[in-house]
Amino acid sequence: xxxxxxxxxxxxxxxxxxxxxxESHRIKPIALVPTLTGQVEYCLTCHSDLAQISNSHPIQxxxxxxxxxxxxxxxxxxxxxxxxxxxxxxxxxSVVQVSCGGANCHSGTAASYNDHIQRAxxxxxxxxxxAIASILYTFGAEPDLTARYATSAVQDPGSTTGITSxxxxxxxxxxxxxxxxxxxxxxxxxxxxxPLPGTRTFHFTxxxxxxxxxxxxxxxxxxxxxxxxxHKLTTAxxxxxxxxxxxxxxxxxxxxxxxxxxDQPLDRLxxxxxxxxxxTTCEYELDCIDCHTRVEAMGNxxxxxxxxxxxxxxxxxxxxxxxxxxxxxxxTDPNDIAFRQAQLNPVVSLKLGDxxxxxxxxxxxxxxxxxxxxxxxMIDKVAGVRYTIPLVKGSGCLQDPSRQDSASCxxxxxxxx
Amino acid sequence: xxxxxxxxxxxxxxxxxxxxxxYTLAAGGLAVFLMLILLVTGILEMFYYIPTxxxxxxxxxxxxxxxPFGALVRNLHYWAAQFLxxxxxxxxxxxxxxxxxxxxxxxxxxxxxxxxxxxxxxxFTGYILRWDEGIRWALVAGTNxxxxxxxIGNGLYTLLVGGSQPxxxxxxxxxxxxxxxxxxxxxxxxxxxxxRVRRDGGIAVPPAALRKDHARISRYELVRREVxxxxxxxxxxxxxxxxxxxxxxxxxxxxxxxxETARAPWFFLxxxxxxxxxxxxxxxxxxxxxxxxxxxxIPYIFPHPSGAELGSWFPKGNRFAxxxxxxxxxxxxxxxxxxxxxxx
Amino acid sequence: MPFRYPVNHSRISRRDFLKLARDAILTVxxxxxxxxxxxxxSAQTEPAxxxxxxxxxATNYAVGSQTVFLQIPAILLNTSDGFLAIxxxxxxxxxxxxxxxxxxxxxxxxxxxxxxxxxxHGPASQPLNRLHVExxxxxxxxxxxx
Numbered sequence: 001x002x003x004x005x006x007x008x009x010x011x012x013x014x015x016x017x018x019x020x021x022x023e024s025h026r027i028k029p030i031a032l033v034p035t036l037t038g039q040v041e042y043c044l045t046c047h048s049d050l051a052q053i054s055n056s057h058p059i060q061x062x063x064x065x066x067x068x069x070x071x072x073x074x075x076x077x078x079x080x081x082x083x084x085x086x087x088x089x090x091x092x093x094s095v096v097q098v099s100c101g102g103a104n105c106h107s108g109t110a111a112s113y114n115d116h117i118q119r120a121x122x123x124x125x126x127x128x129x130x131a132i133a134s135i136l137y138t139f140g141a142e143p144d145l146t147a148r149y150a151t152s153a154v155q156d157p158g159s160t161t162g163i164t165s166x167x168x169x170x171x172x173x174x175x176x177x178x179x180x181x182x183x184x185x186x187x188x189x190x191x192x193x194x195p196l197p198g199t200r201t202f203h204f205t206x207x208x209x210x211x212x213x214x215x216x217x218x219x220x221x222x223x224x225x226x227x228x229x230x231h232k233l234t235t236a237x238x239x240x241x242x243x244x245x246x247x248x249x250x251x252x253x254x255x256x257x258x259x260x261x262x263d264q265p266l267d268r269l270x271x272x273x274x275x276x277x278x279x280t281t282c283e284y285e286l287d288c289i290d291c292h293t294r295v296e297a298m299g300n301x302x303x304x305x306x307x308x309x310x311x312x313x314x315x316x317x318x319x320x321x322x323x324x325x326x327x328x329x330x331x332t333d334p335n336d337i338a339f340r341q342a343q344l345n346p347v348v349s350l351k352l353g354d355x356x357x358x359x360x361x362x363x364x365x366x367x368x369x370x371x372x373x374x375x376x377x378m379i380d381k382v383a384g385v386r387y388t389i390p391l392v393k394g395s396g397c398l399q400d401p402s403r404q405d406s407a408s409c410x411x412x413x414x415x416x417x
Numbered sequence: 418x419x420x421x422x423x424x425x426x427x428x429x430x431x432x433x434x435x436x437x438x439x440y441t442l443a444a445g446g447l448a449v450f451l452m453l454i455l456l457v458t459g460i461l462e463m464f465y466y467i468p469t470x471x472x473x474x475x476x477x478x479x480x481x482x483x484x485p486f487g488a489l490v491r492n493l494h495y496w497a498a499q500f501l502x503x504x505x506x507x508x509x510x511x512x513x514x515x516x517x518x519x520x521x522x523x524x525x526x527x528x529x530x531x532x533x534x535x536x537x538x539x540x541f542t543g544y545i546l547r548w549d550e551g552i553r554w555a556l557v558a559g560t561n562x563x564x565x566x567x568x569i570g571n572g573l574y575t576l577l578v579g580g581s582q583p584x585x586x587x588x589x590x591x592x593x594x595x596x597x598x599x600x601x602x603x604x605x606x607x608x609x610x611x612x613r614v615r616r617d618g619g620i621a622v623p624p625a626a627l628r629k630d631h632a633r634i635s636r637y638e639l640v641r642r643e644v645x646x647x648x649x650x651x652x653x654x655x656x657x658x659x660x661x662x663x664x665x666x667x668x669x670x671x672x673x674x675x676x677e678t679a680r681a682p683w684f685f686l687x688x689x690x691x692x693x694x695x696x697x698x699x700x701x702x703x704x705x706x707x708x709x710x711x712x713x714x715i716p717y718i719f720p721h722p723s724g725a726e727l728g729s730w731f732p733k734g735n736r737f738a739x740x741x742x743x744x745x746x747x748x749x750x751x752x753x754x755x756x757x758x759x760x761x
Numbered sequence: 762m763p764f765r766y767p768v769n770h771s772r773i774s775r776r777d778f779l780k781l782a783r784d785a786i787l788t789v790x791x792x793x794x795x796x797x798x799x800x801x802x803s804a805q806t807e808p809a810x811x812x813x814x815x816x817x818x819a820t821n822y823a824v825g826s827q828t829v830f831l832q833i834p835a836i837l838l839n840t841s842d843g844f845l846a847i848x849x850x851x852x853x854x855x856x857x858x859x860x861x862x863x864x865x866x867x868x869x870x871x872x873x874x875x876x877x878x879x880x881x882h883g884p885a886s887q888p889l890n891r892l893h894v895e896x897x898x899x900x901x902x903x904x905x906x907x
Contacts, residue, residue: 001641006779008648009786015655016793022659023485023797033808040808042482071667073478082667464802484804486797 029075034063041065041072043080054233056344067099088226091207093121093152093192100207113337115301120207122154123299123310126191130306132169135186138253139176147305151190156303163303181256188258189245196248198260199223203244210237210297214244221271235344236382239272242288247274270417278407278414280315287382291318293363294341315409317359318368318378319392321401326391328370329358338364347384424636426611428619431639433632435620435728440515443646444508450647451501452607454654458494459596466546468592470585473548474668481665488662489655495663496654498540502684505529505536506746513715513742516722516735517621523716525613528606530713535603537684542595544682548588549666554679556583558692565698622728680756687752708745715742812907819844819902827876829860835892835904836860838876844894846904847878852887865889 030044043064052059057067065072068090074080086092090099101107101117108114124130127150136142136149150166157164169187171179188196191209195201200216202223203209211233215224249260265271272284282291289297296311304310320326331338331354341364342350348367350356355370368389369377376389392399399408434440465484467476480487509529512518518526541559545552560583564574579586614620622628681689691700715738722734731739773781814833822828822844828837834849834857849858849865856869864881865874873882878889893905 001638001645002776002779002783005641005645005648006783006786008645008652009783009790012648012652012655012790013786013793015652015659016790016797019486019489019655019659020793020797023489029483031808038808071478073475073482075482079478079665079667461798461801465804465806479806483806485800487801487804489797490801 027075032059032063034059034066035061037063037066039065039072042075043070043072045075046077050231053231057233069095069099086206089204089206089208091211092205093126096121096206110301113340116207116298119299119301120191122156122301122303123191123297124304124307125297125299127151127154127166127303128169128187128190129163129166129304131186133305135179135182139178141171141175141179145305147303150303151187151192154303156301159302161302161304161309163305166303178253178256185257186251189248195244196258196260200240201244201248202226202229203241204229208233209244210241211235213238213241216240235341236346237287237289238382239268239287243272246288247272247277249274250276269415278410280410280413281415282387284415285385286378286380286387290367290378290381293359293365295361295363312361313359314404315406316392316404318357318365318376318389321404322392322395322397322399323401325393326376326389327358327360328355329362329364330355331364336364338366341366345381348379348381418637420636424640427636427639428615429636430633431619431636432622432628432630432728433634434630435622436634436639436642438642438646440728440730441620442507442511444504444511446643446646447650448501448504448508449607449611450650451497451504452603454497454651455494455501456600458490458497461490462494463596468546468589470548470588470669473546473588477547477549477665481662489658492658492661492663493654494543496657496661498543499683500654501536502540505533509533509712510742510746513712513735514739515621515730516727516732516738518716519621519721519727519735520716522613522617522621525610525617526716527713528610528613530709532603532606532610534709535599535606539595539599539603540684541682542591542599545591546588546595547665548669550669550673551664551666553669553673555681555685556587558679558681558689559685560587562697562701566702567698620728623725627725628728683753686756687749690752690756708749712742712745812905814904814906816902816904818900819896820900822902827860830904831857833892833904833906834858835906836865836876837894837902837904844896844902846892846894847876848890848892848906850890851885852880852889853885858889 027045029042030048031040031042032044033040041063047064063072064070069083069085071080071083084090085095085099090096096117097107103109104114106114107117120126127147129147129150132149132151133142133145133147137145142148147163148167149169151169153166153168155165169183171183173180187193192205194205195203199220199222203214204212213230213232213234215229216222217224247261249258251257252259261274263270263275269284273279291313292311293313296313299310316324316326318326331350331352334352338356339350339352342348345367350366350369357365357368357370357376359365365378367379367381369379371377376391378387378389379385380387398412462480465476465480465487467473477491481491482488512526512529541555545556545559560574560578563577564570566573577587577590578584579590625631680686688701688705691704694700715735719738719741720735721738722732726732726734814830814835816822816828816830816837822837822839824839824841826837826839829835829849830837835846836849838845838847847865849860850856851858851867851869851872853867853870853872856867858865858867858872858874863873865876865878867873867885870884871882872880872885874885874889875881878891880886880888895903895905897903
């Protein structure tokens with residue numbers, strides 16, 4: 001008995017020594033107290049090598065949990081990640097309101113220019129209302145091309161377009177097989193849809209679909225796996241991001257499948273648009289967002305039934321016509337949205353008194369400038385290259401002033417590959 | 418040497434045969450030791466635990482991840498608690514299967530039954546204090562079971578929950594039950610239970626005239642054995658606590674996540690299995706209480722062993738009581754096993 | 762039982778030596794346990810209090826002005842020699858000193874200080890702390906309590 005007491009005492013001492021050793025080798029937690037929450041978080045203990053997501057979301061102000069959710073005090077992966085919103089992507093539309101929303105963040109009012117979530121979730125890039133309406137009309141399920149369905153139910157009581165709500169597109173099993181095939185095969189390309197499998201098509205869903213640049217393997221152009229994508233938000237969105245959905249191929253209405261493009265482009269000229277497209281020099285040298293405006297890309301909060309109802313930029317917006325110079329606006333109001341947009345971009349800067357181009361709806365083209373010597377300039381929002389805009393007025397252009405659609409300009413100006 | 422206070426708590430000598438581990442399984446002593454561990458670790462936890470719905474989960478995470486030895490203290494508390502339930506059941510079974518409840522020990526047996534009930538509810542209230550996603554349905558179902566009692570059910574529910582549905586008031590009440598409302602009676606009952614052991618003549622043995630083995634051990638030897646058992650139990654608990662953490666899920670929020678399997682705490686799985694049969698009052702309250710009452714009545718209604726048979730396992734005199742108890746525990750084990758099978 | 766054996770070191774019996782060893786080991790275990798409990802109880806789970814206070818543009822405080830900031834707590838004086846920030850934590854027992862027409866007065870035990878922080882009336886014996894004032898490049902005035 002006495003001997004056993006000694007042995008067990010020794011065992012107890014050994015166990016206590018192991019406990020103390022383990023405690024001294026515990027991973028040292030790294031604390032962060034973001035100024036917006038005032039609550040300590042320990043995410044950096046494991047994730048300190050992650051790059052700050054953007055200059056507009058500094059980690060000392062935001063921390064991690066305010067966007068991602070998660071258990072801020074936990075130091076085991078399972079518990080810490082258990083309440084994260086949207087997995088690795090808190091901008092997925094199922095959780096975007098909690099992660100990115102709020103009156104001071106991205107679901108405020110149109111007047112304060114921070115109604116991004118309302119606009120993006122009702123935009124035609126998300127609702128897909130036009131494509132759905134076309135298919136339903138073509139195959140006899142609807143009497144006309146009026147948009148009635150979207151990828152998910154959405155309401156807009158104050159709509160100025162006449163469309164105040166769209167129901168969720170869920171064709172019953174008795175529908176025309178073509179419609180059912182469409183529902184199965186063709187709903188990859190909207191903001192909350194799962195991207196098409198294959199190279200060059202990977203993107204995250206939600207806001208990240210455009211704002212988180214997809215990493216592609218240089219040389220091959222293959223998607224890098226999700227684990228190799230980067231933690232980044234940007235407004236300098238390159239054409240390659242748009243091309244994760246756009247210019248990927250064509251629908252075959254007879255087989256109701258998507259036919260991806262088969263070419264293997266080696267340079268920007270051949271990569272930008274698919275082989276059948278016609279385009280001018282500026283349309284492949286610039287990035288999509290250099291011309292396509294804020295309202296075109298993200299919507300204006302109204303529900304639209306056709307892409308052409310919201311997309312309105314034309315060549316003449318920058319180049320003018322044979323009779324008119326392009327419309328401009330001098331920035332006299334320091335609260336003009338053009339200043340905020342320029343500030344968010346790494347290569348463009350504007351100051352009070354600058355004159356810039358505007359669209360026919362009054363949207364400022366904040367990456368343009370009318371300089372004092374009368375030259376019109378545009379800066380590529382992504383690459384920062386400066387271009388002088390050639391004007392139609394006073395040139396040898398043979399346009400018919402009443403035909404300002406891009407196809408008419410392409411007749412003479414399209415690039416030969 | 419002069420006996421210390423601890424030596425004096427024990428009789429000067431006890432029969433050697435009944436002092437063996439293979440007789441008592443050290444179950445009663447282990448139960449006392451585990452309660453001591455729970456008291457100490459519980460007090461330490463009280464320095465960090467905050468019993469409000471928005472702070473409970475976070476304060477536990479702070480304790481586990483940020484306080485030195487915090488995870489160890491919590492794991493010790495958890496494992497000591499689960500083993501206490503098992504050990505007191507082993508102790509109960511030992512007492513039944515050795516017939517140690519016969520006169521004059523019948524009242525002490527009842528004290529022990531009461532302690533069993535308190536221990537189980539201490540485990541349940543402690544489980545609820547975690548206030549994480551894992552306890553959600555146990556809280557809802559458990560409190561609603563109280564409501565199912567006719568006449569007094571709604572009143573009892575309000576007393577227990579402190580409102581019309583589980584919330585912050587419930588948490589603070591469960592906290593109060595756990596650290597005081599149940600602990601204080603438990604402490605008093607343990608002292609009384611141990612006192613009665615000595616007053617009733619110590620461990621049950623045949624009277625001297627009928628005894629075959631007269632060997633005895635001194636209180637010093639007894640204390641030595643108890644200290645050894647405690648050190649071994651401590652070593653085992655520490656090892657377990659180092660390698661197997663107590664469960665912890667994300668804190669309870671207003672909306673429940675979908676697709677979770679709703680499981681009762683392990684010691685109530687047998688009740689959960691019975692509740693699949695129908696009426697909650699019948700299967701959740703009446704049947705468990707009936708089982709408890711049946712066990713409690715064993716010393717009073719069933720034949721008990723004669724004096725000569727005491728101090729051994731499986732005496733002939735109370736075979737019927739042994740059978741009843743054995744069948745009851747077998748049923749509980751089977752129900753528990755069935756509850757663990759994946760839902761079809 | 763523990764710690765009772767003859768202390769004749771030259772001829773200690775095996776039983777007593779083993780008892781000594783056992784007691785020594787258990788004592789070490791006990792001390793380790795105690796040390797562990799002390800470390801456990803010493804953890805600080807609340808974030809450290811703020812030490813840097815941004816008081817806005819320096820031009821907001823006219824020369825000769827005295828502004829009390831209860832959240833620090835401190836009094837900011839714009840004197841002819843520049844900005845001076847004096848802590849309002851009474852050096853006696855820590856109550857917040859009040860700024861009255863007659864000077865800085867502590868409501869708890871009656872200590873009084875002048876506008877340099879010097880003690881004019883006890884029971885405090887130490888002058889009020891001077892806090893470091895910093896004016897940043899964008900003209901903001903910061904007071905540091907550490």
